[in-house]
Amino acid sequence: MNELAYIPRHFRKCVKYKNLIKIEDFKNNDKLNKVCTNAYKKVQTGCEWTGSISTTSVKGKRAYTLSTPESLLVNNLLINNISYRYKTKCIDRDVTIRLLISHLKDSYGFTVHRLDVKSFYESFDRNSIIHKLKSDAKLSRKTLFTLDNLFKELNLLGVEGLPRGMGISSTLSELMMSDFDTCLSSKKGILFYSRFVDDIIILSTPSVTKNKLAEFISDAPFPKGLEFHKHGPKVTYKKIKKTSEDSEIIEDFDFLGYQFKVKSIENEIGTKLKVGRRILEVEVSDEKIEKIKKRIISSFCKFISSNKPLDEKLSILRKRLDFLSKNYPLVNASDKSQVLSGIYFNYKYTSNPDKIRKIDNFYKSLLFGNKSNLSKRIRKKISYKDRYILSKISFFDGFNEKRFCKFSYKDFKEIKQAWI
Structure with a gap:
């Protein structure tokens, strides 16, 4: 069938970049080997999804995440096998x-x-999905059995259609x-x-x-x-x-x-x-501009509410603002390929960057203005000297000059906590 078997060495190949950000065990060779072995055992006993699905929220809608490292690896291998047989992929x-x-x-x-x-x-009908996959006869019995077990777990949880937030739903x-x-x-x-x-x-x-x-x-x-x-x-x-x-x-x-x-x-x-x-x-688009502004606000709010030492709070605030205003490489853990992302690479076909200039105006008004409640709180919590240093960050320059910065796995995890 040309599928990868659900065995430890194949699970190991399926660790993705986003998994490394979230799961500390994947960064340690011995711990990763143990997780792969446990994933194999769970698949063998048909309990690979039991107690592994957690509920969260994405854009006001109920979403789901896999909460165990073993289920993440099973999910990744399942996606690989289905994608290989059906040649499915999202548009570029x-x-x-x-x-x-x-x-x-x-x-x-x-x-x-x-x-x-x-x-x-x-809105997808899971029974129709299983019926199509079985009728097509492209997938191995083990892959069909693993997917069927997932659908049974979703039934127990009362999940409608395909679970928003899980990669298998996209596939x-x-x-x-x-x-x-x-x-x-x-x-x-x-x-x-x-x-x-x-x-x-x-x-x-x-x-x-x-x-x-x-x-x-x-x-x-x-x-x-x-x-x-x-x-x-x-x-x-x-x-x-x-x-x-x-x-x-x-x-x-x-x-x-x-x-x-x-x-x-x-x-x-x-x-x-x-x-x-x-x-x-x-x-x-105006929607994306508003999204960036909301994340700037969330970054400052997280700074203000944090009980960490000032230097530590300023450091993570700076990282969050750099993340929003600059560009950075994302590395695929499986093949070490690199994808560029950030303020320029997300919107590189923009012919008129005037709206990005307006983000700078909004950002500076938060740092030095005195009209909004948030601006007043920022003035109280951050000294003029530190606000002046932060004001050197420019969203327009990050776009126009393709400015770069680098982040570790730990940085990405900490940065995104401000707007999750």
Whole structure:
């Protein structure tokens, strides 16, 4: 079957970077070996998930996490095996945004459709998932048995659909949505199609109206239990006219953390062969700007409420602000590959960084202002000298100059405690 067996040496290969941040035992070779052995024993006895699922909250919705190191390794190996057999993977955000920008710059007329699935993970029917996997006969009996045990544990806990927050849910949802994605993207008149979890963006010819797209969706193999929102901030239907020199019209929409402002005028590019390309402005979305501001506020609130010595509190406050305002490498524990993240790399297709400048203004007002209650508390708790040093941190410079910083596993864990 070309799957990895559920044995200690394969569990060891499945330790991920985010696991190293959370689980201290994974950093010690002897302790990791013991965890891998225990995971093997639990799989053999069919109790790999027993008492291992904890409840938490993500964006106001109930979510679930695996609370034992053994269950994390079983989860990782289960995901690897399913992903290998079904070739499932989430879309590459950078590639998607780059392709979307290219399409949006075309001078012809088109229509933007943005769709959002209601309660995405919670709406999947687990029985349908198991039925499909068994019918396809791609997975080993051991993988099916391990997944079935997980679903039985979720039944005991009263969890609906796929558990939000657990990696296996992403893998299974991608698997179940694959046929729908393929079908819809192949429909006549669809110029561009992309889905990121529950968020779908479609560019079509003007002939694909709302009603026509609804027909396409009704004909596509949409997984049982799922349905789309009819209204809301993630539901968009906008007609983009062919470029013209007569007047400038701007249509805007958000997708994957960016705001796209599509203009009705164009520029000519090229030297020998002139080609007209629509003018497009790309900004960080207002939602993401607010998220950064909230995390700045949470960082200061955590500082104020902490009982640790001043130097220690200032050090972690500085790390949190650096994390939000700069860039940093993330290393994959399994193959040592490196991914760059941070203020620039998360929004590198931004053509207008003015909103990032406004974060600096907001940040400085917290440090030196006297109007808000938080600013007054910051002035009392942090000396002018220390506030002056902190004021040298610039979100715009972190973006514009691609400034970097490095963090240890311990740093990441401590930094994120401010906004979990």
